[in-house]
Amino acid sequence: MNTIPGRRTRVLAATTATAGLALVAVTVSGCTSSGDGGSGSKTAAGGVELVKGGQLTTCTHLPYPPFQSEIDGKVQGFDVSLVDLVAKDLGVKQTVLDTPFENFKTGAFLNSGQCDLAAAGMTITEERKKNVDFSDPYFDATQAVLVDSKSGITSLADAKAKNAKIGAQAQTTGEEYVQKQGFDPVSFESSDAVLNGLRAGQVKAVVIDYPVVQGWLKNKANADAFKVVDNLNTGEQYGFTVKKGNSKLLAAVNKVITDAKADGTYKKLYEKWIGPYDASAASPSAS
Template identity: 80%
Template sequence: MNTLLGRRTRTLAAITATAGLVLVAGCTSSDDAGSGTKTAAGGVELVRAGQLTTCTHLPYPPFQSEIDGKVQGFDVSLVDLVAKDLGVKQEIKDTPFENFKTGAFLNSGECDLAAAGMTITEERKKNVDFSDPYFEATQAVLVDKKSGIGSFADLKGKKLGAQAQTTGEDYAKSKGLDPVSFESSDAVLNGLRTGQVEAVVIDYPVVQGWLKDKATADAFEVADNVETGEQYGFTVKKGNTKLLAAINKALQEAQADGSYKELYERWIGPYAASAAPGASAASPSAS
């Protein structure tokens, strides 16, 4: 990451209270939105005047899910920082996850950026430009406590589930497994609950969120945690350098002024410094 040019403070209450499934567009600091211009602070061109439009795929807690009628989560809060810097508000669109690999909605002008707990990979870089990494992730194996499965190695011959089009699914396949594909993270958990599968492989932060529910924690446990070298990034249309720079600047400042840590603790759990990427650029995911 680039060297931080300055520190500043933010009010986190303003950061996390703005995101909704469809947000009302706000004015820029110079009232540009009122005149219909799509140019935000710093010369960033937006697809709609007065708003930063984010494509995501719901639900994927703790990164984005609908809570009390609003889409909220770690990704949402971080992108709110970008929107605040640009002098606009964030609007969120729920879109199919397969479009994140191709950049379809970015290329068609439906969204300015995509945020969906998405792993940075060399294959995906062919279609979109990634921000600096903002999260270090691992894959977890969640099982029924009565399953007898104690590690990833024990999954051979078992009914395994994973979310479609994700690196968790890719990783399982790369190890010779044939996971059942589920459309969403909620469907993955439901597949485990109903006995459609005996175990699931999915990003560990998602499992952390599930286990906050007592009934889920009573029935299931993490059998293994697999280090795959994954890092998450936000994406923009290829060549959108100004918006990419604005995203990276917001991420750098959030880590420097403590906002990142506070948001991490709010949405994910006890802060682990290893989860926040360092100053180096993202390396390709193992999956």
Template identity: 70%
Template sequence: MTAGGKRAPRARTRTVVTACAASAALLFAAGCGSGDDGPGEAKGGVPVVEKGKLTTCTHLPYPPFQFERDGKIVGFDVALIDLVAKDLGVEQKILDTPFENFKTGASLNSGECDLAAAGMTITDERKKNVDFSIPYFDATQALLASKKSGAKSLADIKARKLKLGAQAETTGESYAKSQGFDPVAFESSDAVLNGLRTGQVDAVVIDYPVVQGWLKDKANADAFVLGQNIETGEQYGFSVKKGNDKLRAAIDKAIKDAKADGTYNKLYEEWIGPLPKAGS
């Protein structure tokens, strides 16, 4: 994807295998059994767009929340929604769709998906189009810059007239614009990183956990420097179609249960890293 491109990738159906064992050849199949296509109902009378499945729309890749590893879609969001699917007695199925569809609720309203899980910040504007679960993650933005730029803050970017990038349609892009920048918009987080690697931009604003993941790669750690953390008060939520109260309640319950029994902390440490210090 070139700088500023917004070409939406074609939706790809991928099944996250959780309820049954399957070979790698089945990872791109419709599921673990023949089943009947079409709408159904999960435990508790929760409606689902495909019988026996909880269909999640996301936008790949967005590590550590959702990304492909060894032929499977994995990540923090994936693991949390697997808990919801288990409670409902169904299997999670993931569709890779354009991120902008989540903001409008298009994928939910069309019956393509039951929910969206994409490291998505809860905002008043988005609440007009979708219903959100309770927050499941406190997020901050971060500035990542090439070492040769010498930039460590947005003030440095502005003073030195450097090029700033962000992922299109995200709160990172919105924040950069609110600070008077006209950031180069990239379609995916991978494209953001590639833009930084190839010199299309000198620095980027993106979610801090994503930067953490990038810097685990020695090549990235050698080339880039973590600048300022940007506290925006953001919280992530999973979204459902307006009025889908049964599914929203099921998601809320799974999040609360996971926090109560320690599962949430284990998943956080597995996919995100060390837990935040109390009061930080």
């Protein structure tokens, strides 16, 4: 994803997902730890220090469905729902800031105290670990090759053989992957722009995270027009990030990931937002 010149950070309301129920606005407020100084305190349950009292401030980059996207002024998605669980454990509510993706790689918004954590479907890499602390992996990701159904392209290798123009989301591991395969991809700022580029014929194929493609293909018009011809197992795992050294918040996030997988909450959220759940890999079933 590209940093948008002059782009302003937007504050958006987050929602919380409850299995089997419609999304409702977060209403949890205040802190639960003893001696925390009330709802305005920056110290939450477990002694976790927050950048703003009474709220867990999350940086993301929109849109990136099914992990996070804005609907009617509220951010919803798989990542949002998991971080809502963290906020609940801390006795606060979640607030989401829409920020340029480049900041997630550098940790800029964490280091400047604008956000407590970042959740943006971000792959854990050694390079990124130099700037931020990652949570335990919460998602195993694959890359999909999506093409126009009438293109005649059958795989990424076939796209290369046919010298087909490839699109990818800028500053992502998908873009890096196709570059390593010898492509000079067209870079798009957001996942929606990637799909629109394919739809408009700017590119013949796109490479992007498979769960994102799953979300697109839930729409019948998209399913009729496009198809997945390759699923690339790149060994990627997503993690949430916190400022380096923020061990208490990191521990709180890791506890939620572990507990949610153990009590079935993770599976329910996964199936709600992403699709069929493979317990052995916690990744979507390929189609």
